[in-house]
Amino acid sequence: MKVCQLGAAELYRSLRNSGIRIRTGPFVCHLQSPLPAVAEGVETFYQDFTCEPEGFADFYLQLVRPRNVHRFWRPQVTCYLNGDSPFSPLPSDQAFAAFESLLNWSIYKTTYSYLIIHGACVERNGYAAILTAPPGSGKSTLCAALVSRGWRLLTDELTLLAPESGSISPLARPISLKNDAIDVLREYAPRETFGAKIYHTVKGTIAHMRPPAESVRRMHDCAVPGWLIFPKYVAKAPTKTALLPKGQAFMRLSSGLVNYAVLGARGFEALTRLIDRANCFSFSYSDLDDAVAWFDELEPPRQSAAG
Amino acid sequence: MSVAPNLLWKAAPLLTKCWEDGVAVYNLESGSTHLLTSAAGEILKYLSENPAPAFDLSIRFAAENNLVADPELHYNIELLLHQLDSLGLIEPLTREGVSTWRG
Numbered sequence: 001m002k003v004c005q006l007g008a009a010e011l012y013r014s015l016r017n018s019g020i021r022i023r024t025g026p027f028v029c030h031l032q033s034p035l036p037a038v039a040e041g042v043e044t045f046y047q048d049f050t051c052e053p054e055g056f057a058d059f060y061l062q063l064v065r066p067r068n069v070h071r072f073w074r075p076q077v078t079c080y081l082n083g084d085s086p087f088s089p090l091p092s093d094q095a096f097a098a099f100e101s102l103l104n105w106s107i108y109k110t111t112y113s114y115l116i117i118h119g120a121c122v123e124r125n126g127y128a129a130i131l132t133a134p135p136g137s138g139k140s141t142l143c144a145a146l147v148s149r150g151w152r153l154l155t156d157e158l159t160l161l162a163p164e165s166g167s168i169s170p171l172a173r174p175i176s177l178k179n180d181a182i183d184v185l186r187e188y189a190p191r192e193t194f195g196a197k198i199y200h201t202v203k204g205t206i207a208h209m210r211p212p213a214e215s216v217r218r219m220h221d222c223a224v225p226g227w228l229i230f231p232k233y234v235a236k237a238p239t240k241t242a243l244l245p246k247g248q249a250f251m252r253l254s255s256g257l258v259n260y261a262v263l264g265a266r267g268f269e270a271l272t273r274l275i276d277r278a279n280c281f282s283f284s285y286s287d288l289d290d291a292v293a294w295f296d297e298l299e300p301p302r303q304s305a306a307g
Numbered sequence: 308m309s310v311a312p313n314l315l316w317k318a319a320p321l322l323t324k325c326w327e328d329g330v331a332v333y334n335l336e337s338g339s340t341h342l343l344t345s346a347a348g349e350i351l352k353y354l355s356e357n358p359a360p361a362f363d364l365s366i367r368f369a370a371e372n373n374l375v376a377d378p379e380l381h382y383n384i385e386l387l388l389h390q391l392d393s394l395g396l397i398e399p400l401t402r403e404g405v406s407t408w409r410g
Contacts, residue, residue, distance in 0.1 A: 245326065245327060245328035246326035246327065246328065247326045247327075247328040247329035247331060248328060248342075250326070250331050250342060251331075251342045254340055260340075264335075264338060265322055265333060265335060268322050268324075268331075268340065269322065272331060
């Protein structure tokens with residue numbers, strides 16, 4: 001059953017009471033929260049996701065109002081992962097953003113079956129383009145632009161690389177846009193669904209873009225790494241690209257990995273195989289049409305086959 | 308810089324991957340990752356096969372790369388060995404196999 005098939009009243013009631021189980025890629029997340037902002041976010045951004053019946057969940061997430069004095073004049077939200085609270089309470093108007101952060105945190109902290117690359121990933125014709133760079137480089141902006149022009153969203157934040165097969169598992173979820181990129185994308189992709197701006201988060205102002213229904217429907221279709229791209233937004237600069245030597249790409253990528261140290265030798269071998277398969281580029285851009293056009297022209301890498 | 312001529316070097320347990328612009332190395336004991344020059348990767352490969360002193364490494368490196376095994380090459384190989392040692396990728400042994408370098 002999809003989340004939207006529950007109906008708004010049942011969704012809100014379930015979230016308030018026993019919670020619901022949402023499948024996000026290979027994970028099932030149990031979410032319980034009485035907060036309307038969380039329910040509204042789930043209703044808007046997770047409408048196409050599968051709602052699993054009773055059973056095992058990988059993560060048990062709870063977002064509630066703390067019973068402290070703040071609730072009288074500055075309501076807050078406290079996040080729980082499997083009963084522990086990893087963050088300090090946040091303003092309650094950031095509740096949906098807090099849920100997204102908590103889900104990311106859950107995957108970061110408990111996943112050892114994938115090599116996790118901090119970066120967005122989109123797919124076309126079976127090949128994945130991994131976009132990885134430090135925060136603020138314009139990964140999500142580029143990802144949202146590509147998705148709005150027909151690329152399939154695999155993930156906006158956490159790229160899951162299976163160490164043994166080398167394939168990338170989708171984890172399509174809302175795309176988190178920050179600051180100036182919000183208005184840029186609203187203008188660039190007016191047919192997409194965007195949430196309200198959430199102000200004063202640790203990352204500045206945030207707004208989410210709903211993942212396309214087709215990307216959510218194909219959540220089990222893995223992709224072969226095709227391109228590894230290190231994007232950087234440079235205001236008013238022309239699109240500029242350069243093929244990166246494999247060794248340099250390896251070192252740049254190894255600094256953007258989440259659980260590489262935990263995976264040890266498996267992580268190293270997965271990483272070197274990824275670099276071997278993918279064509280690696282540095283990529284700076286400011287104009288989204290130019291950027292998307294460059295991606296649309298990408299040739300599949302040699303010596304690898306999609307499937 | 309000069310080291311005792313009887314000093315043997317051996318490689319730590321490593322995984323390596325060669326590309327045109329360098330050799331990626333993973334240290335199985337420490338979990339550290341490095342990108343080295345191809346020359347450093349070649350020396351590590353020799354030491355992974357057998358422990359060897361700097362002099363023997365210079366001779367082999369020269370032979371396999373059409374170079375002259377002169378004092379300058381030997382100096383550079385010794386320098387490289389110290390750098391690899393400081394990264395924890397190799398360690399010195401005496402000919403009897405007893406570690407003396409770090410006490």
